[in-house]
Amino acid sequence: MELKRMTENYDITIVGGGPVGMFAAFYAGMHNAKTQVIESLTELGGQVNALYPEKTILDVAGFPGIKGRDLIAGQAEQLKQFPLTIKTGEAVTNVTANADGFLVTTPKGTSQTRAVIVAVGNGAFAPRKLNVAGADAFTGQQLFYSVRDLEKFRGKRVMVAGGGDAAIDQALMLESVAQSVTLLHRRAQFRGLAHMVDLLEASTVNVKTPYLIRDLQATTDGALDVTLKPVGSTAEMAHQVVDDLVVSYGFTADHSALAAWDVDLAEERRLIAVDRQMTTSVPGIYAIGDGATYPGKSPLIAIGYGEAPIAVQAIMTTYFPDRRGPVHSTSITPKP
Numbered sequence: 001m002e003l004k005r006m007t008e009n010y011d012i013t014i015v016g017g018g019p020v021g022m023f024a025a026f027y028a029g030m031h032n033a034k035t036q037v038i039e040s041l042t043e044l045g046g047q048v049n050a051l052y053p054e055k056t057i058l059d060v061a062g063f064p065g066i067k068g069r070d071l072i073a074g075q076a077e078q079l080k081q082f083p084l085t086i087k088t089g090e091a092v093t094n095v096t097a098n099a100d101g102f103l104v105t106t107p108k109g110t111s112q113t114r115a116v117i118v119a120v121g122n123g124a125f126a127p128r129k130l131n132v133a134g135a136d137a138f139t140g141q142q143l144f145y146s147v148r149d150l151e152k153f154r155g156k157r158v159m160v161a162g163g164g165d166a167a168i169d170q171a172l173m174l175e176s177v178a179q180s181v182t183l184l185h186r187r188a189q190f191r192g193l194a195h196m197v198d199l200l201e202a203s204t205v206n207v208k209t210p211y212l213i214r215d216l217q218a219t220t221d222g223a224l225d226v227t228l229k230p231v232g233s234t235a236e237m238a239h240q241v242v243d244d245l246v247v248s249y250g251f252t253a254d255h256s257a258l259a260a261w262d263v264d265l266a267e268e269r270r271l272i273a274v275d276r277q278m279t280t281s282v283p284g285i286y287a288i289g290d291g292a293t294y295p296g297k298s299p300l301i302a303i304g305y306g307e308a309p310i311a312v313q314a315i316m317t318t319y320f321p322d323r324r325g326p327v328h329s330t331s332i333t334p335k336p
């Protein structure tokens with residue numbers, strides 16, 4: 001039996017699973033390219049999903065108005081039409097040129113690819129962590145930075161910390177399964193959209209402001225004792241015992257990851273310079289979306305959606321001329 005893990009081999013590797021990387025993956029699928037998408041966050045959707053899932057986007061063709069979350073859900077559905085490999089929770093830490101294209105490295109391993117499409121937006125996203133001594137020991141057990149599986153919180157006493165749309169959204173989602181939900185914010189006012197705040201007010205979520213988390217301790221019966229400091233007052237510290245804590249403090253974007261890659265992509269103002277075919281200074285590496293720049297570029301979803309087919313077609317023409325695939329989507333057999 002072959003025990004050694006074979007190196008995974010792809011035609012196209014898309015670094016970044018934001019809306020633009022997702023559309024590039026769909027388009028690569030249409031061209032029968034063996035494709036992987038590698039995304040540092042645990043979910044696809046980039047800025048749209050992470051920063052404004054509840055915002056109504058007005059400037060995507062075909063939708064008079066669509067919520068960020070729904071746009072990404074639609075794209076995820078579109079991706080299911082093709083056998084693509086989607087890796088989430090994995091940041092690309094290096095790309096090295098070799099005779100067959102590039103070796104792509106993440107903390108989980110390496111894979112070989114003929115061409116790379118860099119769709120990294122403003123950089124690798126990571127959730128902003130709770131800055132409390134000892135917090136790491138609770139991470140993944142009772143401290144979470146996203147709600148991936150709602151069922152895990154069924155019947156639990158849950159605290160959500162944060163003041164933006166995502167925090168309110170998570171508190172409202174948890175309300176449907178949890179025994180109780182407390183939403184903690186360091187300011188008296190929430191910065192979420194007005195209609196989200198209205199939904200919050202109409203809910204059973206217990207809103208606690210203005211408080212900051214100062215300490216976490218395990219209780220003897222396995223719960224979490226959260227020490228809360230009142231903000232702007234000398235009042236005594238408060239305590240609340242919960243089963244789980246979900247911290248929703250937003251995201252940091254790390255652009256430095258790209259600078260550490262062995263391939264040296266020419267940059268202009270921290271954006272990757274590309275030509276009309278979305279080719280970077282390194283042949284075989286293309287860049288699209290918010291992370292790419294050229295004269296006249298605007299960082300918009302619609303513009304990135306246009307760049308994705310240009311990059312995929314350039315790759316197919318250059319590296320796989322024998323299987324350029326359909327030019328129009330109608331040449332694919334539609335699903336019943």
Ligand SMILES: Cc1cc2nc3c(=O)[nH]c(=O)nc-3n(C[C@H](O)[C@H](O)[C@H](O)COP(=O)(O)OP(=O)(O)OC[C@H]3O[C@@H](n4cnc5c(N)ncnc54)[C@H](O)[C@@H]3O)c2cc1C
Pocket residue numbers: 015016017018019020021022038039040041045046047048051052056057058059090091092093119120121122123124125126257258288289290291299300301302304
């Ligand atoms: C508040 C707000 C509102 C907006 N409203 C609109 C609007 O109404 N209309 C509009 O057109 N645009 C809008 N935009 C801009 C729009 O969101 C961006 O143009 C779009 O998200 C760009 O998509 P992208 O896929 O290029 O990049 P991103 O959405 O930034 O996605 C890039 C992804 O790559 C991942 N990544 C980065 N580095 C790595 C790595 N090394 N390894 C693995 N993964 C990596 C990141 O984690 C991220 O998920 C808005 C932006 C913001 C912040």
